[in-house]
Amino acid sequence: MTTHPNKVALITGANRGIGLETGRQLAKLGFTVLLGVRDLAKGEAAVRGLDGHVEAIALDVAAPEAAMQAAAEVERRFGRLDVLINNAAIHYDSGARALRPDWTVIREAFETNVFGVWRTASAFAPLLVAGGHGRLVNVSSEGGSLASMGAGAPAYSTSKATLNALTCVLAGELRGSGVLVNAICPGWVATDMGGAGGRPVAQGAAGIVWAATLPDDGPTGGFFRDGKRLPW
Numbered sequence: 001m002t003t004h005p006n007k008v009a010l011i012t013g014a015n016r017g018i019g020l021e022t023g024r025q026l027a028k029l030g031f032t033v034l035l036g037v038r039d040l041a042k043g044e045a046a047v048r049g050l051d052g053h054v055e056a057i058a059l060d061v062a063a064p065e066a067a068m069q070a071a072a073e074v075e076r077r078f079g080r081l082d083v084l085i086n087n088a089a090i091h092y093d094s095g096a097r098a099l100r101p102d103w104t105v106i107r108e109a110f111e112t113n114v115f116g117v118w119r120t121a122s123a124f125a126p127l128l129v130a131g132g133h134g135r136l137v138n139v140s141s142e143g144g145s146l147a148s149m150g151a152g153a154p155a156y157s158t159s160k161a162t163l164n165a166l167t168c169v170l171a172g173e174l175r176g177s178g179v180l181v182n183a184i185c186p187g188w189v190a191t192d193m194g195g196a197g198g199r200p201v202a203q204g205a206a207g208i209v210w211a212a213t214l215p216d217d218g219p220t221g222g223f224f225r226d227g228k229r230l231p232w
């Protein structure tokens with residue numbers, strides 16, 4: 001097992017679900033893990049359930065200034081960030097229809113699932129670049145794949161499709177910097193969002209950890225589940 005004793009990883013939306021399990025797995029690999037949370041009390045409770053060097057950090061990705069503040073705090077306290085996992089997302093609106101738009105839900109979905117990722121990536125990019133081997137992982141969904149998109153979940157699926165586009169743009173801008181940028185679908189996972197019947201959270205998180213620990217000659221600008229390419 002490769003260990004990463006001096007590396008720092010930040011995961012957004014990490015007090016429960018796939019984000020929390022990703023933190024557990026990265027801590028086992030030796031990372032210092034920062035659980036990005038919008039409620040620090042929930043974050044501290046999550047930290048108590050994990051082994052290793054794990055801390056909670058305030059980061060509501062929908063709040064305009066929060067990512068810049070968190071980046072400044074990480075730089076001041078740790079002086080580096082090696083892995084950023086944009087995991088926080090909301091509004092799997094599976095029963096909704098695009099032709100009966102709920103603009104509140106649609107706007108909120110884009111604020112968190114797209115603009116939240118965008119703000120967080122841009123705030124932390126300087127630290128990822130400075131380390132020379134950064135890994136930026138956007139947790140997406142096959143629901144955002146244009147290749148298979150159809151009716152249903154309009155806010156969620158269009159926000160994840162936009163996230164996939166953003167992944168390609170970020171990968172392009174960071175090409176040659178040593179930072180690898182990929183979108184990962186965790187599969188259908190039994191969480192609050194996924195509901196009962198999905199696969200165990202450990203399996204969903206494993207593909208994210210794979211992208212977070214890619215070697216320097218690993219892929220960038222791709223869309224993967226379980227380490228295998230998905231169509232955009």
Ligand SMILES: NC(=O)c1ccc[n+]([C@@H]2O[C@H](COP(=O)([O-])OP(=O)(O)OC[C@H]3O[C@@H](n4cnc5c(N)ncnc54)[C@H](OP(=O)(O)O)[C@@H]3O)[C@@H](O)[C@H]2O)c1
Binds near residue numbers: 187
């Ligand atoms: N579960 C699935 O089947 C599935 C399938 C495909 C893709 N995914 C993707 O996997 C990722 C994780 O999903 P999940 O199933 O673990 O979801 P989840 O159980 O609903 O957990 C979502 C997490 O995001 C946090 N969050 C929401 N809004 C936030 C904000 N503005 N700022 C910071 N954190 C915020 C939540 O925090 P609070 O506790 O404060 O609400 C929670 O920790 C998402 O990107 C999702 O789209 C999931």
